[in-house]
Amino acid sequence: MDYLAKIYITLKPAVNDPQGVTVLGALKNLGFTTPANVRVGKYLELSLAAESQDAAKTQVDEMCKKLLANIVIEQYRFDLEEVPANTSGG
Numbered sequence: 001m002d003y004l005a006k007i008y009i010t011l012k013p014a015v016n017d018p019q020g021v022t023v024l025g026a027l028k029n030l031g032f033t034t035p036a037n038v039r040v041g042k043y044l045e046l047s048l049a050a051e052s053q054d055a056a057k058t059q060v061d062e063m064c065k066k067l068l069a070n071i072v073i074e075q076y077r078f079d080l081e082e083v084p085a086n087t088s089g090g
Contacts, residue, residue, distance in 0.1 A: 002049050002083040003056040009069045009076045010041035044068065047083070056080055 011017050020038040027035050046063070050056035060078055069076040 001052070001056070002047065002085065003053070004081050004083050005044075005046040005048065005056070005060045005078050006081075007044040007046060007060070007064060007068060007076060007078040008041060009044070009064070009074050010039055012073055012075050015073045053080065053082065 011020075017039050019040040023040060024035055024038040027038070046060065048056060048059060050059055057080055060080065064076045064078070065071055
């Protein structure tokens with residue numbers, strides 16, 4: 001089966017986010033007065049093949065722990081969806 005993982009990586013709440021502070025300041029300078037806080041993160045889409053959804057979840061979890069996220073300062077979550085096989089005979 002083919003799967004698409006949508007991975008969201010953000011700094012843990014206790015970690016300072018200087019990039020978020022910069023974005024918040026820029027928004028305020030542009031006249032946006034409603035934002036109170038900004039946290040900046042990463043979004044990745046990853047396609048993979050696996051025997052089952054559980055196997056795909058395990059693979060994506062390991063990828064996040066070992067490379068995609070710095071688990072000391074970042075947290076991650078992901079959504080996994082099955083990608084339909086291409087059935088066109090073209």
